[in-house]
Amino acid sequence: MSNNTEFADKVGSCSSSKDHSIVWNYFDKLPLGQDGVKKASCIGCGKVFQANKGKLNMKRHLPECFVIDEPGPPKKRAHLDxxxxxxxxxxxxxxxxxxxxxxxxxxxxxxxxxxxxxxxxxxxxxxxxxxxxxYDREKTNLKEKLQKVTSRICLTTDLWSSITSDRYMALTAHYIDDNWVLRKKVLNFKVIRPPYNGKFLAKHMISFLRDWGIEKKVFTITVDDAKYNDVFVKWLNGNLLCDGDFTRVRCCGRVLDLIVQGALKVIEGTIEKVRESVKYVRGSSDRKYKFAECIHQMRSQCGKKVHQDIVTKWNSTYLMLDSALAYRHAYTRLAILNGSEYPAFPSKQEWERVETIIKFLKPFYNITTLFSRNSYPTSNLYFLNVWKIQKCIEDQINNVDKVISEMANKMKKKFDKYWESYSMILSFAVVLDPRYKFKVVEFCFKKLKMTDEVCKTKLDIILKGIHKLYDKKYGILSRINSSTTESSNICVDTLDDLDGFESFTSEFEGEKSQLDMYLEEPELNYKEELDVLQYWKENQRRYPQLSLMARDILSIPIITFASKSSFSFGGRVLSKYRSSLPSSNVEALLCTRDWLFDLEDENENDIEERLAEDIECLFSIPKENKK
Incomplete structure (x- = not known):
């Protein structure tokens, strides 16, 4: 018997009098109408019913608006939206x-x-x-936001091959909003049909930008070192700032990877032995527990996890070598205990080689980690860290250790290929950091092994470049604004009677631009932590045009990490179980997820957890619980 029928029987048996029925706990009687029909309205939803004899229609309606199986006063049932x-x-x-x-x-x-x-x-x-x-609703909202953004928009883009061998083009926008918060939004994740050359990729890009209505707002495009990207950027020049002089930004992560990977080939034999040692230890539970015992016997406890690496990612190889070195005595002890079962054990000389390599590569690893963060500006970190890399390489070229010297020479060739001329636009970012300004550029160049003439030439290029960008695209705004204000003051009263005073006083300062005045001010203490965005937010009234330039430059991503992270999620959306999913659905799922939730890439964290294991702690587990 249904709940409704049971309730109807219950109501009918409560009273023989219709006026004393408990139905009236849930309904209000209405005045008698001209038709003479008695009616009542539900106090839950207001629906009107005829109050006929028996009131069966009212009884049937009650479970829709009230909880009928609980004692006490009437409880309204929450209607589902x-x-x-x-x-x-x-x-x-x-x-x-x-x-x-x-x-x-x-x-x-x-x-x-x-x-x-x-x-x-x-x-x-x-x-x-x-x-x-x-997806359509959120895209419309984001399009409106992007068109209202007063700053320029920086882009990262890359190509990805799906499980179905389709090539997808990811386009990500980076900008600093009016509240001086760095934003990242994946705009497109579309299938691109062949040919995959620069000309056709540029056409796709222009189509994307027009669809979003931001083709006139693009500032820079960060791409990797693929040859088609050279042609790709040239084809976009018609829509770019300063005819594309400052547009192309090479992915620093990719360049660092090329520099270090080539050098690691010098010691690939030693690295392979360490890699096999890690695989050997992690190959079975018995070996893990035995290795944990060796760690405690040799007093090698250091709290580090045993890392396995991904061969194509040098920074994971660095972590593997670093953690293995910390447990080198435990590996030695395990080799003695297991004998011929452990054939890949590195020799004493090879462990010493690993120790030397770790010290050499540590600055490169730290810089790679720094560049990979995208929650705050990184463009102002570019110049100093690329300089550190160059200086580190130059210092080791003549190292007495022939292996280190060979590695440094290989790195130097790659460095000169990609970074001999520092990225112009990214060099401007360190100048706009009030702790460094232009003096740090001069200081860094003089510390390198270059002649005074070469040093002066490089300094002049950067100084002229930053003035060219400011004068053409930002300094002109102050002249336009002041002339507009001057003409408008003739016709209407303004709230600020001194509006235009700043441009008037500049005439008595030798026509100094905001850039010149900023550079002439003393630098802040470089040893103190500084939120560079907060600095420019607080000083935007002093330097209204220069702060616009700072906002644009500080939003430049120096690696294509944002686009590559979308590939990771794309691989999960378009998995082997969903390989027939239409490309339009793939884009909708991926982009909407980014717009609504802005989640970090959990897949990267999952991979890290699988690669690293805390074996040291296994020693404390009772033997009866080890299996």
Whole structure:
């Protein structure tokens, strides 16, 4: 028997008098109308019913508005907002990468109906339509925001091959909003058909930018070292700042990878032995526990995890070597205990070689880690850290250790190929850091092994370049604004009677620009921590035009990490179980996830957890619990 029927029987048996029925606990009697029909309205939803004898229609309605199986005063049943329910369901699909068929799973429907009987089940096609609806809505909102942004927009882009061998082009926007907060938004993740050359990629890019309405706002494009990117950027010049003089930014992470990977080939035999040692230890539970015992016997406790590396990522190889070196005596002890079972044990000379390499590569690892962060500006970090790399390489070229000297020479060739001329636009960023300004550029160049003439030439290039950019695109704004203000003051009263005074006083200062005045001010203490965005936010009234330039330059990403992280999620969206998913759905899922949740790439964290293992702690586990 249904709940409704049981409740109807209960109500009918409570009283023989219709006026004393408990139905009237849930309904209000209405005045008698001209038709003479008695009516009542539900106090829950206001729906009007005829109060006929028996009131069966009213009894049937009660479970829709009230909890009928609980004692006490009437309790209203919360009505399910079907629209909000479907939107929340679509959000869960977007955020957690559930398949659209998730809404048709029997257990999912049982759960939802248990939580609220009013739930109307939906199909996978409806779920797909809801996701695309949210994508269209959020894209419209983001498009409006981008068009209102007063700063310029920096881009990162790269190509990715999916499991179906389709090539996807990822486009990510980076900008600093009016509140001086660094923002990152994935704009496109579209399938690109061949040919994959610079000319056609540029056409796709222009199409994307026009669709977003930001083709006139592009400042820089950060790309890797692929040859087609040279042609790609040239084809975009018609829409770029200063005819594209400052547009191309090479991915610093990729350049660092090329520099170090080539050098590591010098000692690949030693690295391979360490790699096999790590694999050997992590190959079985018995070896792990034995290795943990060796760590404690040799008093090698250091709290580090045993790292396994990804061969194509040199920074993970660095972590592997660093952690292995910390446990070198434990590895020696394990080799003695296991004998011929452990054939890949590095010799004493090879361990010493690893120690030397770790010291040499530590600055490179620290800089790579620094560049990989995208939650705060990194462009102002570029110049000093590239300089540190160059200086480190030059200092080791004549090292008495022939291996280190050979590695440094290989690095020097790669460095000269990609960074012989420091990126012009990124060099400006350190000048706009009030702790350093232009003096640090001069100081750094003089510390390198270059002639005074070469040093002076490089300094002149950077100084003329920053003035060219300011004068052409930012300094002109002050002249336009002051002339506009002057003409408007003739016709209308302004709230500020001294509006235009700043440009008037500049005439008595030898026509100094805001850039000149900023450079002439004393530098701040470089040893103190500084939020460079906060500095320019606080000083934007003093340097209104220069602060605009600072906001644009400080938003430049120095690596393509943002685009590459979208590839990681793209691989999960378009997995082997969803390889037939339309490319439009892939873009909608990936972009909407970024816009709504701005989540970090969990996949990278998962990989790190799988590569690193805390074996040292296993020694404290009782023997009976080890298996």
């Amino acid at each position: 079907q629209v909000m329910y479907r939107e929340k369901l679509a959000y869960s699909i977007i955020k957690h990468n559930y398949p659209f068929s998730y809404v048709e799973h029997e257990a999912t429907r049982d759960l939802l109906e248990f939580l609220n009987p009013d739930v109307t089940p939906i199909t996978r096609n409806t779920a797909e339509a809801d996701v695309l609806k949210i």
